[in-house]
Amino acid sequence: xxxxxxxxxxxxxxxxxxxxxxxxxxxxxxxxxxxxxxxxxxxxxxxxxxxxxxxxxxxxxxxxxxxxxxxxxxxxxxxxxxxxxxxxxxxxxxxxxxxxxxxxxxxxxxxxxxxxxxxxxxxxxxxxxxxxxxxxxxxxxxxxxxxxxxxxxxxxxxxxxxxxxxxxxxxxxxxxxxxxxxxxxxxxxxxxxxxxxxxxxxxxxxxxxxxxxxxxxxxxxxxxxxxxxxxxxxxxxxxxxxxxxxxxxxxxxxxxxxxxxxxxxxxxxxxxxxxxxxxxxxxxxxxxxxxxxxxxxxxxxxxxxxxxxxxxxxxxxxxxxxxxxxxxxxxxxxxxxxxxxxxxxxxxxxxxxxxxx
Amino acid sequence: xxxxxxxxxxxxxxxxxxxxxxxxxxxxxxxxxxxxxxxxxxxxxxxxxxxxxxxxxxxxxxxxxxxxxxxxxxxxxxxxxxxxxxxxxxxxxxxxxxxxxxxxxxxxxxxxxxxxxxxxxxxxxxxxxxxxxxxxxxxxxxxxxxxxxxxxxxxxxxxxxxxxxxxxxxxxxxxxxxxxxxxxxxxxxxxxxxxxxxxxxxxxxxxxxxxxxxxxxxxxxxxxxxxxxxxxxxxxxxxxxxxxxxxxxxxxxxxxxxxxxxxxxxxxxxxxxxxxxxxxxxxxxxxxxxxxxxxxxxxxxxxxxxx
Numbered sequence: 245x246x247x248x249x250x251x252x253x254x255x256x257x258x259x260x261x262x263x264x265x266x267x268x269x270x271x272x273x274x275x276x277x278x279x280x281x282x283x284x285x286x287x288x289x290x291x292x293x294x295x296x297x298x299x300x301x302x303x304x305x306x307x308x309x310x311x312x313x314x315x316x317x318x319x320x321x322x323x324x325x326x327x328x329x330x331x332x333x334x335x336x337x338x339x340x341x342x343x344x345x346x347x348x349x350x351x352x353x354x355x356x357x358x359x360x361x362x363x364x365x366x367x368x369x370x371x372x373x374x375x376x377x378x379x380x381x382x383x384x385x386x387x388x389x390x391x392x393x394x395x396x397x398x399x400x401x402x403x404x405x406x407x408x409x410x411x412x413x414x415x416x417x418x419x420x421x422x423x424x425x426x427x428x429x430x431x432x433x434x435x436x437x438x439x440x441x442x443x444x445x446x447x448x449x450x451x452x453x454x455x456x457x458x459x460x461x462x463x464x465x466x467x468x469x470x471x472x473x474x475x476x477x478x479x480x481x482x483x484x485x486x487x488x489x490x491x492x493x494x495x496x497x498x499x500x501x502x503x504x505x506x507x508x509x510x511x512x513x514x515x516x517x518x519x520x521x522x523x524x525x526x527x528x529x530x531x532x533x534x535x536x537x538x539x540x541x542x543x544x545x546x547x548x549x550x551x552x553x554x555x556x557x558x559x560x561x562x563x564x565x566x567x568x569x570x571x572x573x574x575x576x577x578x579x580x581x582x583x584x585x586x587x588x589x590x591x592x593x594x595x596x597x598x599x600x601x
Numbered sequence: 602x603x604x605x606x607x608x609x610x611x612x613x614x615x616x617x618x619x620x621x622x623x624x625x626x627x628x629x630x631x632x633x634x635x636x637x638x639x640x641x642x643x644x645x646x647x648x649x650x651x652x653x654x655x656x657x658x659x660x661x662x663x664x665x666x667x668x669x670x671x672x673x674x675x676x677x678x679x680x681x682x683x684x685x686x687x688x689x690x691x692x693x694x695x696x697x698x699x700x701x702x703x704x705x706x707x708x709x710x711x712x713x714x715x716x717x718x719x720x721x722x723x724x725x726x727x728x729x730x731x732x733x734x735x736x737x738x739x740x741x742x743x744x745x746x747x748x749x750x751x752x753x754x755x756x757x758x759x760x761x762x763x764x765x766x767x768x769x770x771x772x773x774x775x776x777x778x779x780x781x782x783x784x785x786x787x788x789x790x791x792x793x794x795x796x797x798x799x800x801x802x803x804x805x806x807x808x809x810x811x812x813x814x815x816x817x818x819x820x821x822x823x824x825x826x827x828x829x830x831x832x833x834x835x836x837x838x839x840x841x842x843x844x845x846x847x848x849x850x851x852x853x854x855x856x857x858x859x860x861x862x863x864x865x866x867x868x869x870x871x872x873x874x875x876x877x878x879x880x881x882x883x884x885x886x887x888x889x890x891x892x893x894x895x896x897x898x899x900x901x902x903x904x905x906x907x908x
Contacts, residue, residue, distance in 0.1 A: 300808055320811040333809035337827040346823075347813030398813065 250311070251276045251402050251434040252297060257306035259292055259458075266292045268458040269306065274402070274436060275451075279428050281437045283445040284455035285481070290438045293455075294404050297436065299323045310401055321350075326395035327404040331411065332387045334379035340366065340390050341375045347398040365393040368427060385416045392424075396431060403428075405437045409444060421448050442482050446470065454478050474515050475600045479526040486532075486568045492523040492598065500598045505564040506543050510591070514598035524599045529557070529571040531595030534581060540588020544568065546581050556580065560589070640888070647881035655875050665882035687865070687883070694862040695890070697776070697851075698844035701783035702791075705840045706833065708784075709791030713832075716792075717799035728796065731789055743782055743849045750778060750854075774856035782850030790839035798832025834898060842891055862887055 252274040259267040267289045274280045282290035295301040297308055299320035308315045315323055326347065335343050341362050348358035366372050369389040379387055388408055395403055409417045409424075425448050428435045439445055445452050446466040454461045454469060454477075462474045473479035476487060490510075491503040500514035502525065512525065537543055544560035547567075551574075558570040558581070570589065572578050581587050647665050649657040667673075670688075671681035716727040734742065750756050752769035760766045772778050806828065810820045826833070848863030855861075862883065869880025 298808075298812060300811075320808070321814045321816055325812075327809070327812045329805050329809055331803075331805060333803065333805040335806060335809070335824060335828075337830075346810070346815075350814035350819065394809075394813070 249275050251278070252436065253307075253309040253312075254293065254297070255307040255309065257293065257296060257308065258304045259289070259296060259301065260304045266458055267296075267303075270455075270458070270460055272453055272460060272463065274434055276434055277432050279425060279435045279437065279448055279450045281439060281445040281449040281452045282455060283439055283442060283452050283481075285440055287457075288455040289458040290440075290455050291406060294327075294406055294436060294438045297402075298325060298327050298404050324401045325404055326398060326400040327406065328388075328391045328395045328408045330407045332379075332391040332408075334387055334390055334394070336379055339376050339378055340371065340382070343379065343390055344394045344397050346394065351398055361397055362393075365397045368396070368430070369393045384412055385420065388412060388420065392427070396427075400433065402434045402436060403431075405435060407439055408437075409439070410441070417444070424448060446482070454481060456481070472513070472515075472597060473526065473599065474517075476524055476526070479597070479599055484529055484569070486527045486529060487599075488525040488527065488562075488566065488568070489564075490523050490525045490598070492518060492520045494520060495598075502598060504542055505562045505566060508541055508543075510541050510596070512591075512596045512598055513594060515600050517600045518598050525596050526599050527568075527591055527596045529569045530555075531592045532568075532570045532589050533592070534558070534570065534572070534579065535588045535590045537586050537588045540590050542568075542589040542591075544587060544589055546583050546585045546587060548583055549580070560587070643881045643884050647878055647885050649878050651876045651878045655870075655877060657877050662878065665876070665878035668876075668879055669882055669886065690860055690865055691862055691886070691890075693860075694845055697779060697783065697859075697861060698841050698847075701780055701787065701844045702837050702841045704780065704784045705788050705791040706837060709788055709836060710795055710833070713792045713795035714799055717796050717802070724800075728793075731792055734785075735789060739786060739849060742785070743853050746778075746782055746785060747773065747853050750781065773854065774859070776855070776859055778854035779851050779859045779861075782854040783844045783847060786847070786850060787840040787844055790843070791836035794835040794839065795829065795832045798829040802829055834902075838895070838898070841894070845891065846887060 250273050252272075254270055254272040254274075256269045256271055257267055258265070258269050270289070270293060282293060284290050292301060296303050297315075299315065299318060299322075303316065310324065335346065338346070341359070344362040344365055345355075345358045348361055349355070353361070363372065363375070366375055369392055371386060371389050371393065374382060374386060374390075379390060382390065388411070391408065405424075409420055412420060421444060424435075437445075437448065446469075449466055451463060451465055452469050453463045456477050462469060462478045464472075469478065470482055473482065479485045480487065488505065490505070492514075493501040493503060493509075495501075495514050495518055498513055500512055500518060500523075502510050502512065502523065504510050504525075510525075542562060544562050546558060547561050548559040550557040550559070552571075554574055555571045556574050556578075558572055560568050560570060562568060568589075572580065646657055648661055648663065650660045650662040650664065652658050667681075668684070670684055672684040673679050673681050712731070716724055716731070719727060748754050750770075750772045752771060752773065756772075757766070757769040761769070772781075802825065806824050807820050810824045815823065846863045846866075847861065848867045851859050851861040851864050852867075866880050866883050866887070869875040869877060869883070
C-alpha cells in the first residue's frame with residue numbers, strides 16, 4: 245500500500261503510568277477515508293491510544309505520524325485532529341453556533357466565514373434550528389450532534405471519537421450509528437472511533453482493531469473479525485461463541501483434523517498458529533443445526549430453552565459435560581427438541597474455527 | 602424555564618410540595634430582629650436631630666444628609682456649596698476596597714486553582730491551612746500585622762540585617778499598609794467561593810478547547826474564567842463589601858490620609874463627641890452604594906441567563 249493512503253500511523257507506541265503499562269508497543273495504520281474502530285473492554289488501552297493521538301497523553305516510547313509527519317512533539321492545539329468527547333465537553337456559556345465556531349476562530353478564520361461554516365456543519369448534523377440555544381437547553385442526542393459539528397467544523401485531517409454514543413439511550417444510539425457512518429462518507433475523512441460495544445463496532449466500521457490488556461489482538465473488517473477470529477479473546481469478545489476443548493490430530497494447509505468430544509472426527513479451518521495437541525474450537529451458536537443423533541458432528545442432551553424473540557436459544561450438554569448454546573430461528577418450520585432429548589448437532593462447513601490461546 | 606432544560610428539583614415533585622414556609626418561622630424572627638430592625642432604626646435615626654452628648658432628639662431633620670453633601674460655612678448661614686470632604690472619603694474607600702478586591706483576586710484565584718486541582722484527599726488539608734489564621738480575632742491579627750511591618754519590626758530588621766535596604770521602609774501609616782491589612786483580613790472570602798467553582802469545573806472543557814486549537818491563555822480567558830465566573834463574582838462581593846466598611850485596618854495600620862468610611866461612621870458613635878444622625882446617614886449612603894452594586898450584578902446575571 246502506498247504511504248500516501250495512510251492517514252495515521254501508530255508506530256510501536258508504549259505508554260507507562262509508573263509501573264503500570266497501558267500500551268505495549270501498539271502499531272496500527274489507519275487509512276484515509278476509513279471508519280476505523282478501536283474495540284475492547286474497559287482498561288484495554290483504547291482510550292489511552294486515542295488520547296495519545298489527540299495529544300492529551302504523552303507516549304513513553306514510539307511515534308504517531310499523521311500523513312507522514314511526526315506528531316509526538318506537538319501539543320494538542322497544534323495537531324490537525326479534532327475530538328468528540330464522551331461527555332461532549334460543550335462550552336456551557338456559549339451558544340451552539342459559538343461552540344461550533346470556537347475552533348475556526350482560533351485558526352484565525354474571519355467571523356463571517358466562520359459563521360457560514362458553522363451554518364453548513366449544523367445543517368449537516370440537522371441542528372440548524374437550534375443554533376442560538378445553549379448546550380444546557382438541548383437533549384443528550386442534540387448535544388452529541390453539536391459535539392460532532394464542533395469537531396468537524398475546522399475540517400480536521402482525522403476525527404477522533406471517544407465512545408460518543410455511550411451516553412445515549414438504545415433507540416437513539418441505533419439511529420445515530422447510521423447517521424455517523426453517513427457523515428463519515430460525506431466528509432471523506434478518517435474517523436477513529438473508540439467503543440466497548442461490539443455491535444456498534446460491527447455495524448459502523450470499515451475496519452476494527454480489537455484490543456485487550458494494552459495489545460492489539462486483531463485488525464480486520466467486521467466480517468474477518470467475526471468469522472475468522474485469530475484467538476480465543478477475539479472469538480469470545482465479539483459476539484457469542486461456544487469454545488470446545490478438542491484434540492488436534494493434524495494441521496495441514498490451514499485445515500485441521502480434530503477429535504471432537506464424543507470421539508467423532510471433524511475437519512475445520514485453523515488459525516495459522518495452531519499445533520497438534522489440545523486445542524480450542526470456536527463455534528458460533530447460530531451456525532449449528534439440530535439433526536438426528538447419529539448424523540451429527542456432536543451428540544448432546546437438551547437442558548433448556550430461552551426465548552429471545554427472533555431466536556430461541558437452546559441449552560445443551562455434551563457427553564463430556566460441557567455446556568453449549570445453539571440458536572434456532574423462531575419460525576413455525578423449526579423443529580424444537582424437548583428438554584431431555586438426545587440430539588445430534590451438525591456444524592456448518594467453515595462455521596467452526598480452531599483457535600490459538 | 603426554557604424548553605428542553607432538565608427538570609429542576611422542587612417545581613413539580615410532590616416531595617417539595619407543602620407548607621415549607623412554616624419551617625422558615627425561626628429564620629424570619631432572626632432576620633427580623635437582627636437584620637431588618639437595625640436597618641430600619643438606622644434609617645429612622647438618620648432623619649432625627651442630633652443630641653450633643655451623643656444620642657438623638659426625636660425631631661425630624663435633614664441636617665445629617667445636608668451636612669454630608671453641603672457646606673454652609675462655619676455658622677451655617679452661607680449659601681450651600683457641595684461638600685467634598687465626605688464624598689472624598691467615600692471615593693477613597695471605594696478605591697481602597699476595589700484595590701484590595703483586585704489583590705485578593707490575583708492571589709486568591711491561583712491559590713484556589715492550586716487547591717482544587719490537588720488530589721481530593723489533600724484538598725481539605727490545604728483549605729484548613731488557608732482558614733487557620735481566621736481562628737484568631739481580627740483585631741489581634743491586625744495589631745500583629747502592625748508589629749510585623751513597623752519600622753522596628755521583624756520585617757524591616759530582617760531586610761536591614763541582610764542589607765537589602767539601608768533605612769526602614771516606613772510602611773506603617775500608608776495606603777499600602779491598609780491594603781495589606783484588608784488583603785490579609787479578607788483573602789479566604791475570595792479563595793473559598795472560587796475554590797468551590799473550580800472544583801466543579803469539568804477539565805474536559807479545557808481539553809476540548811486545546812483540541813480546538815486554543816493555547817493556554819486562550820483557554821483561561823475564553824473557557825475557564827467564564828465558566829467559574831459565578832465563584833469569582835461571589836468572592837469579589839464577599840471581599841469588596843466588608844473592605845468598604847472596614848475600620849480596623851485603616852485605624853490601626855493607616856494614618857490620617859487613609860481615613861475610610863468605616864472609621865468615619867465608627868467615630869460618630871464613639872464617646873460623647875459623636876453625631877448619631879450623621880453616622881446613621883453615612884451608613885445609609887454606604888448601604889445604598891452596596892445595594893446598587895449588587896442590583897447591577899443581579900440584573901447582569903439575569904440577562905446572561907435569559908439569553
